[in-house]
Amino acid sequence: MKKNMSIRWNLRKLMAARDLFQTSDLVPLLAERGVHLSREQVYRLVAQPPQRLSMDTLAALCDILAVTPNDLIEVVEVKAQVAKPTASGETASSEPAPPTRRTRVRRPEGL
Template identity: 75%
Template sequence: MGFRWNLRRLMASQDMFQTTDLVPKLAEYGIHLSREQVYRLVTQEPQRLSMDTLAALCGILHCTPADLIEVVEVRAQVVKPAASGESTAGAVAPPARRTHVRRPEGL
């Protein structure tokens, strides 16, 4: 599963085209972020987001968290290693190497 961060699109629907437009509006909700932090919040998908910031964004943009964060299905094939006893069709074993075990002197 993945997600799509729709903050920029929702800002545009409210005629907010600059990230600095968001700084004073967040401050009205008690969220004090620097211009750089707001820029990253708008232009990048956040890995962590406080509930206060999420609630403030929803209040500013008159939306729900589901409008901001859209869950998308990521179709990627997962390759599982074969369990013992299962067929490993197509798998190539590494070449065998002759090894020599040497004991330390004096044992």
């Protein structure tokens, strides 16, 4: 069975717990710790899980919020649907099969 893993990014929740509701509030706090990001970069950092995160940024966020990396990033298992084989050996799909239509094949006259 294949395990699919994902992360849960808790930055927005942790910011709210410390009364930081504006993403722009993080810009000067990060700058104090030597991490210089634009307002747009900080917004993306807060709004969605980052694909890449520098260790300096991670350390600064942990210091600002008084948390550990485990508080900020949770690894979670994503439940994947596995198609079960039918009696004929084919895998059943979640979409219904298209309706069947009977057709009649007629030979042209004279053949």
